[in-house]
Amino acid sequence: MKPKDTEFQPIPGMKTARFAGMPTFMRLPHLELDSPRAAKTDIGIVGVPFDGGTSNRPGPRHGPRQLRDLSTMIRTTHPRSGVNPFALVNCADLGDAPVNPIDLMQSLDLITGFYNEMSDKGIVPLSAGGDHLISYPILRALGREGAVGMIHFDAHTDMNDAYFGDSKYTHGTPFRRAIEQGLLDPERTIQIGIRGVKYETSDFDWALDQGVRIVEIEELFERGVPSVMEEAREIVGGGETYVSFDIDGIDPSFAPGTGTPEIGGFTSFQAQQMVRALDGLNLIGADLVEVSPPFDPSGGTAWVGVSIMFELLCVLATAQNARACS
Numbered sequence: 235m236k237p238k239d240t241e242f243q244p245i246p247g248m249k250t251a252r253f254a255g256m257p258t259f260m261r262l263p264h265l266e267l268d269s270p271r272a273a274k275t276d277i278g279i280v281g282v283p284f285d286g287g288t289s290n291r292p293g294p295r296h297g298p299r300q301l302r303d304l305s306t307m308i309r310t311t312h313p314r315s316g317v318n319p320f321a322l323v324n325c326a327d328l329g330d331a332p333v334n335p336i337d338l339m340q341s342l343d344l345i346t347g348f349y350n351e352m353s354d355k356g357i358v359p360l361s362a363g364g365d366h367l368i369s370y371p372i373l374r375a376l377g378r379e380g381a382v383g384m385i386h387f388d389a390h391t392d393m394n395d396a397y398f399g400d401s402k403y404t405h406g407t408p409f410r411r412a413i414e415q416g417l418l419d420p421e422r423t424i425q426i427g428i429r430g431v432k433y434e435t436s437d438f439d440w441a442l443d444q445g446v447r448i449v450e451i452e453e454l455f456e457r458g459v460p461s462v463m464e465e466a467r468e469i470v471g472g473g474e475t476y477v478s479f480d481i482d483g484i485d486p487s488f489a490p491g492t493g494t495p496e497i498g499g500f501t502s503f504q505a506q507q508m509v510r511a512l513d514g515l516n517l518i519g520a521d522l523v524e525v526s527p528p529f530d531p532s533g534g535t536a537w538v539g540v541s542i543m544f545e546l547l548c549v550l551a552t553a554q555n556a557r558a559c560s
């Protein structure tokens with residue numbers, strides 16, 4: 235373990251009250267990506283305030299702000315593993331990726347450009363969406379030198395082909411595009427929690443044909459979390475693996491503030507258990523998407539979201555620390 239860098243610590247909650255001051259992700263220092271200090275960052279927490287891929291109820295463009303606000307309640311040390319990610323690696327809030335809210339294709343390029351710059355600096359991204367389309371421009375950066383694996387928590391496959399005729403870039407299509415473009419290895423991809431009334435079945439059929447493993451919610455409940463996560467670990471193996479977490483994977487009784495809720499989901503505790511089971515994998519980035527503040531007036535869904543982000547941060551930090559020490 236490397237000595238902790240005091241420049242990269244969250245503001246202590248016992249020094250400044252957690253409701254005071256300006257909200258950054260987990261009270262970390264905010265750094266501009268092109269600043270000299272940013273180059274020392276190991277894990278960059280980034281907002282992607284874009285929901286131009288949303289086909290029905292919008293709002294996740296406002297996610298990063300509300301997630302930052304609620305994240306000020308996060309403390310430093312994981313209750314089960316004892317991991318303090320801020321002691322393991324340098325974490326910082328790198329602000330929001332640039333977007334153009336009235337130009338979808340330009341936004342995808344702007345987002346990819348930002349993540350390419352992070353990759354060039356060796357920074358592992360933990361992203362806060364944004365709708366689920368944002369995972370696609372992120373994967374264009376992370377998968378640029380070869381397809382990566384993915385563990386994907388969601389009620390939906392997001393493997394559709396096109397919406398409203400031939401619109402190919404929506405929050406229901408990111409992973410189909412990523413597989414088609416060689417960014418994602420379908421045989422190292424598993425989707426967990428899938429459910430809900432379908433338009434039709436072609437998204438499932440296409441994904442299964444590519445070799446994607448789909449664990450529908452019934453199977454998750456029948457087999458239980460440990461068995462499914464053991465299989466997930468086998469599927470991604472030791473290769474580079476991305477984690478994408480759609481808040482609508484969690485049952486809407488815990489996380490109603492999202493555009494496309496589906497009843498019959500896993501609990502917030504099962505979500506924690508599943509993310510904890512990623513410890514030791516070769517994780518190269520993660521995202522938490524689809525929190526929609528207009529549908530989340532209490533902030534309760536954003537709180538679930540940042541709690542999952544902390545779980546993701548802990549497993550990313552141990553992965554990054556293991557790479558640094560090897």
Ligand code: MN
Pocket residue numbers: 366388390392405480524
């Ligand atoms: Mn999704």
Ligand code: MN
Pocket residue numbers: 388389390480482483494
């Ligand atoms: Mn979804």
